[in-house]
Amino acid sequence: MEALTARALSKNYRTRQGTVNALDRVDMTIGKGQLFGFLGRNGAGKTTFIKIASGLLLPTSGTIQLFGLDVLGHPREVRERIAIVPQEGKPFYHLTPREHIEEYLRVRGASAESAKSTADELLEAMGLVPYSHTPAMLLSGGLQQRTLVAMVLATGAEFLFLDEPTLGMDPFARRQVWEVVRRTVKRGSTVLLTTHYLDEAEQLTEELAVIEGGHVLYKGTAEALKSKVRREVRLHFAGGFTARELEPYGEVYPERGGLTVMTTRSRVEELTRVALERRIGVNVGPVTLEEAFLTLVGRSIEEDEPGGAWA
Amino acid sequence: MTWRTQANAVGRICWFNGILGLLRSPLVFVALFLTPLSFLFFLLVVAPRAELPYGVVGGVLFSCLFTGSGMMNDCAYLRLERQMQQVFITSPLRPISWVLGMALSELMFTIPALVLFLGVLTLVKPIGPSSFLALIGVILLTWLLASSLGFLLSTFFRTLREIWPIGMVVFTSLSVLPPVFYPLAAVPASIRWVAFLSPSTFASQLAVNAAGLATTPVPSLSVLSSAAGQLIGLVFLTLTFIAVAMWLARWREP
Ligand SMILES: Nc1ncnc2c1ncn2[C@@H]1O[C@H](COP(=O)(O)OP(=O)(O)O)[C@@H](O)[C@H]1O
Ligand SMILES: [Mg+2]
Numbered sequence: 001m002e003a004l005t006a007r008a009l010s011k012n013y014r015t016r017q018g019t020v021n022a023l024d025r026v027d028m029t030i031g032k033g034q035l036f037g038f039l040g041r042n043g044a045g046k047t048t049f050i051k052i053a054s055g056l057l058l059p060t061s062g063t064i065q066l067f068g069l070d071v072l073g074h075p076r077e078v079r080e081r082i083a084i085v086p087q088e089g090k091p092f093y094h095l096t097p098r099e100h101i102e103e104y105l106r107v108r109g110a111s112a113e114s115a116k117s118t119a120d121e122l123l124e125a126m127g128l129v130p131y132s133h134t135p136a137m138l139l140s141g142g143l144q145q146r147t148l149v150a151m152v153l154a155t156g157a158e159f160l161f162l163d164e165p166t167l168g169m170d171p172f173a174r175r176q177v178w179e180v181v182r183r184t185v186k187r188g189s190t191v192l193l194t195t196h197y198l199d200e201a202e203q204l205t206e207e208l209a210v211i212e213g214g215h216v217l218y219k220g221t222a223e224a225l226k227s228k229v230r231r232e233v234r235l236h237f238a239g240g241f242t243a244r245e246l247e248p249y250g251e252v253y254p255e256r257g258g259l260t261v262m263t264t265r266s267r268v269e270e271l272t273r274v275a276l277e278r279r280i281g282v283n284v285g286p287v288t289l290e291e292a293f294l295t296l297v298g299r300s301i302e303e304d305e306p307g308g309a310w311a
Numbered sequence: 312m313t314w315r316t317q318a319n320a321v322g323r324i325c326w327f328n329g330i331l332g333l334l335r336s337p338l339v340f341v342a343l344f345l346t347p348l349s350f351l352f353f354l355l356v357v358a359p360r361a362e363l364p365y366g367v368v369g370g371v372l373f374s375c376l377f378t379g380s381g382m383m384n385d386c387a388y389l390r391l392e393r394q395m396q397q398v399f400i401t402s403p404l405r406p407i408s409w410v411l412g413m414a415l416s417e418l419m420f421t422i423p424a425l426v427l428f429l430g431v432l433t434l435v436k437p438i439g440p441s442s443f444l445a446l447i448g449v450i451l452l453t454w455l456l457a458s459s460l461g462f463l464l465s466t467f468f469r470t471l472r473e474i475w476p477i478g479m480v481v482f483t484s485l486s487v488l489p490p491v492f493y494p495l496a497a498v499p500a501s502i503r504w505v506a507f508l509s510p511s512t513f514a515s516q517l518a519v520n521a522a523g524l525a526t527t528p529v530p531s532l533s534v535l536s537s538a539a540g541q542l543i544g545l546v547f548l549t550l551t552f553i554a555v556a557m558w559l560a561r562w563r564e565p
Contacts, residue, residue, distance in 0.1 A: 054401050080312070080403040089394035094335040095327055103327045107320040108402045109312050135335065152398065161401075 001068060003159055003190040004030040004053060009062035011048050011214075022048040024214040025062065030192060032067075035185045037205030038194040039293070041301050044211040046194035047087050050161045053192070054084045066159055083157035087164050087194075089148050091136040097147040098123060098132040104151045122154045125180045127173065142169045146177070153180050160184065162193035166200060178204045196301050198289045212297045225292045231262035233284060234291050235271055240280035246271075255300045262291055312403045320404050324412025328385075329419035340423065347374055347424040351431065354492075362494060364436040367428055368518050369492035374424040375450055376491070376511055378417040379457025380482040386413055386465035387474050407557065414458035425450065438522055445521035452545050453514040457485075459552035460510070466559060485511045494519070495527040504532045513545040 006028040013020040022045045030036045038046045051057035053064055055075045064071045066078050091100050098119050105115040123132045126146050136144050149165045162181070166174040174197075181204065185191055195201055201208050202222040210218040210225070218225055231250050238258040246252045249271060250263035263271070268284060275282040293301050312320075333340060347370050354366035390396040399409050429446075432438070438446070464481065468474055485491075489509035490498060495516060498506050506512045507529070520526050520538045527536075534540040 054397075056397055056401065076405075079401055082401050084398065084401045086394040086397045089398060090392070092328070092332075092393070092395065094332050099327060099331075103323055104398070104402075107323050107399065107404055109316045109320070148398075155402070157402075 001032055002029050002065075003032040003034065004028065004064070004066055004192065006049075006053070006064045007062055009049070009052065009064055010060045011045075011052060011057070012060045022214050023052075023059070026214070026216055028209065028216065028219075030190065032190055033185065033188060035181065035191045035204065035206045036193070037201045037208035038192065038211055039196065039198070039201040039208050039301070040194070040211035041196060041297070041299065041303060045214040046211055047163055048214075049211075050084070050087075050163050050192065050194065054082055054161050055079060056084075081158040082161065083152045083155040083159075084161040085149055085152045085163055085165050087167070091144050091147045091151075093137040094135050096131075096133050096135055097128045097139075097143075097150065100136070100147050100151045101154045105154055108155060118154050118156075122150045122180070125176065125183070126150045127176050142173055145169060146173060149177055150180075153184055156184060156187060156189055158189060160189050160191045162191060164194055164196070166195070166197065174200065198293065198301060202289045210293065210296055212299075217296055222289055225296070226287065226289055229262065229287050229292050229295050231287055231291075232265050233268055234260055234262050234287055235268065236260045236283040236285075237275060238281045238283075240275065240278045251295065253294045253298070253300065255294070256302065260291075260294065260300075262287060262295070312405075316403075317405055317408045321408050321412045321415065324399075324409065325415035325419060328413065329416025332416065333419055339420065343420055343423050344427065346377075347427060350492075351428070364432065364522065364524055365494045365519065366492055367432045367435055368522050368524065369515065370428040371425060371432065371446070371450065372453055372491050372511065372515050372518055373486050374421045374428060375453035375514070376457045376486045377482060378414070378421050378454050379461035379485075380478050381417040381420060382414060382458045382461030383465045383478055383481075384461075384474060385417070386410075386462055387468045387471065389413075390465070391468065391471055410458075410462050410556070413462070414454070417458060417461075418454055421454075432522065436522060436524065442521055442523050446518060449514060449518045449521050452517075452542075452549065453511075456510055456514065456545060456549040456552065459549055459556055463552055463556035463559070466556065485509055489515070491515045494525075495529075496525075500528075500530050503527070503529045504535065507532070507535050507544070510545070510548045513541045513548065517541045517545060 006026055009023055009026045011023040013022055026049065038049065040046050048057065052059045053066065053071060055071050055078055067081060069077050071078050095103070101119040101122055102115040105118060106112065123129050126149070128146060128150060131139055131143055136147060139147065145168055149162070152160065166177050169177065181191060193205070205222070207221055209216050236255060236258055241259055243252045243259060246259060246261040249267050250261050252259055252261050272282055272284065290301070350370055350373065354363060358366045386396065396409065400406055464477060489506050489512045491511050495503060495506060516526065517538060529535040535544070
């Protein structure tokens, strides 16, 4: 059975400036026990989908079911089976990570003993043991986020929605979260997580959907997505070239204030030489999910994000 | 989840949000005492001796009414800024249990002030055990009324900035304008019914009655003169606010 089925799901937000079409007739299925990822730029529609799927937001039209239950028609039954890490959620100021996990589990109906032993396990797995008795207000943003993720993953709910769960975490902490997410899926949960980290999408999810402008542009594995790009090498120039100059070598995209061209191995030397003659920095690498995304969407996943990392 | 587990969850929310919140922010504790204490001081200085008990009962009600302000602030804050409401209601917890847990938390915050005012009341107007119990009943009803109104209001906000002015307008006009701190008798008899446009007047007249102070007739609407009429009015308003809040509550943003 499918864990999630959405049919022609649309959401229009009405604002003073006009109507924003955040989701446009989206069809989506996620299998039971899957670790599924939504990959997309800021504003693509990922959070909107999660809010609708978890019953926090009404769609404009379309249907969505969780475990065969209509989310709008059976909110109570659906809510008993889910848990969510909202984007930009924050823990309570005055409670410690341990209290967050234990109290949340007990509110959800767990006994004191099982809440305690689950908290022990999660605090350990998420690297929160040294902070387990520190009120959240004294923790860094990354540790607060880990606390939030820990309390929600601790539920082991049948369907877990994780909206940008590793936002603002250092790489080590992100890998800890990935480990716990994998383990939770092994124990039978279905996970839908959103991310705009390509490595997260590639290394963590079993299947992913690329979302842009409220549309699903791709659904499948990260491997299959990468194989859609026929070129082998990507070159990024910080400046000094025009798009027209580069077009004969392959597909050109504006990226991080410069230009990226995807080309074949045989042209690399020539392009590098010209760049060095012009005293321009050049960054050479293999085609990754990043280029696949660029090819599919036509824009870098970091676009619109001031200060996006220059890898 | 069964009723028992829901009740248990309500108790947990009250514990970690209300009691732990109170114990861990001593400044809140001070602030909670300070407002009613200032009022009491003010009353002692300006109120005529005979009207002092009305003022003290007013302090009790003021504290109850301001649980609604706290409710509005905290519910809006936990939904908009922390997104904790979303975390808690996407769970087996019923929305009404979340609201009740939050309301109980707010009651914890106001207990210090209530104890203070009730203590002073027994000094200025000795009351028997049955009156005391009746007064506790009115306190609980007023708390429920204010909490349901506070929660209802919290559901309308889209940003935290809207909260402060609305809270000031609503809760000040509930507690300062109507006869909460002064006797209803001070309102001219012909327009006394107007005071009952504010839900807090029902609560204050019941409290005055419970404390054994002289009550005031409402000539144009005599049903409002009786304790039974006032009680029914208060319960009706509270249930209405809860129902509207549950109906409108933006668990799902529009
Ligand atoms: N409450 C809202 N009111 C108006 N527009 C909104 C609201 N929430 C989101 N949007 C708009 O809808 C689009 C999708 O947003 P969102 O689902 O948050 O994307 P993502 O999570 O992929 O970054 C964006 O253009 C965003 O500006
Ligand atoms: Mg988002």
